[in-house]
Amino acid sequence: MDIRVEGVSYAYGTRQVLSGLTWHVRPGITGLLGPNGAGKTTLLSLLVTMNRVRTGSVLVGEHDLSSPAGRQGARQVIGYLPERFSLVAAMRVRDTVAYAAWLNGVPYAECLPAARRALDRVGLAERERSRARALSGGMRQRLGIAAVLAHDPAVVIMDEPTVGLDPSQRLQLREMIHEVSRDRTVVLSTHLVEDVAHLCDEVAIIDDGQMQFSGSADKLTAMIDDAPSDSARGSKLERAYDHFLRHGWPEG
Ligand SMILES: Nc1ncnc2c1ncn2[C@@H]1O[C@H](COP(=O)(O)OP(=O)(O)OP(=O)(O)O)[C@@H](O)[C@H]1O
Numbered sequence: 077m078d079i080r081v082e083g084v085s086y087a088y089g090t091r092q093v094l095s096g097l098t099w100h101v102r103p104g105i106t107g108l109l110g111p112n113g114a115g116k117t118t119l120l121s122l123l124v125t126m127n128r129v130r131t132g133s134v135l136v137g138e139h140d141l142s143s144p145a146g147r148q149g150a151r152q153v154i155g156y157l158p159e160r161f162s163l164v165a166a167m168r169v170r171d172t173v174a175y176a177a178w179l180n181g182v183p184y185a186e187c188l189p190a191a192r193r194a195l196d197r198v199g200l201a202e203r204e205r206s207r208a209r210a211l212s213g214g215m216r217q218r219l220g221i222a223a224v225l226a227h228d229p230a231v232v233i234m235d236e237p238t239v240g241l242d243p244s245q246r247l248q249l250r251e252m253i254h255e256v257s258r259d260r261t262v263v264l265s266t267h268l269v270e271d272v273a274h275l276c277d278e279v280a281i282i283d284d285g286q287m288q289f290s291g292s293a294d295k296l297t298a299m300i301d302d303a304p305s306d307s308a309r310g311s312k313l314e315r316a317y318d319h320f321l322r323h324g325w326p327e328g
Pocket residue numbers: 088091093110111112113114115116117118119
């Protein structure tokens with residue numbers, strides 16, 4: 077399922093965050109990068125219908141978010157993992173996911189089977205009877221993703237899912253996100269360029285209220301092949317991203 081953002085502007089009072097932003101997201105994993113405060117979370121909040129699109133248009137598949145019916149339809153096909161999500165510490169793992177399924181419109185009788193399928197997908201099936209509070213940080217992130225997958229959405233939006241995880245948990249989560257993306261459109265907002273390098277089919281860079289780059293990681297790294305590097309202490313993609321933010325696209 078594609079997402080098409082066309083000429084979207086958004087302001088909090090007098091603080092203009094998005095200024096006529098246009099973006100086309102295709103199936104697979106797209107990494108959304110941008111400096112602090114660039115508007116990544118704001119953009120995601122529009123895609124997941126938490127904030128209202130007032131200027132410009134957003135289509136999630138056929139669902140036009142400008143209308144109440146379009147927003148209602150989009151919610152059925154979107155799963156959202158916010159940067160900070162709350163778990164009820166005393167709730168069992170399987171009930172947490174079953175409840176998320178129910179909240180997203182899965183009929184009551186199907187919630188538990190849906191929860192078990194989602195837990196199986198994130199490798200938490202054996203912990204289904206555990207309390208949420210007993211899980212490690214990485215497992216909690218996986219539980220959050222299971223909750224997002226419970227209604228089998230075609231589009232999954234994740235805001236900084238690997239933040240705060242140790243290297244081993246981050247690798248596991250990457251594998252899982254990769255597995256989940258096989259039959260979905262996944263948007264992953266992150267500051268971790270290495271997550272993008274190892275996971276994403278496409279990269280998008282937001283800055284100054286607009287999408288400044290959208291394309292493959294190879295296209296971005298090719299840009300610095302002939303350019304002097306500002307720092308040698310980073311991967312090729314990290315240096316390309318940094319160079320792009322500082323200098324923009326090279327002339328010619
Ligand atoms: N509810 C709000 N009210 C007022 N201003 C807000 C609100 N939410 C965000 N902002 C401002 O909008 C700008 C964009 O914020 P946003 O959280 O979308 O950026 P971001 O790219 O996700 O940042 P980060 O990488 O730091 O998470 C920031 O200047 C922020 O202070």
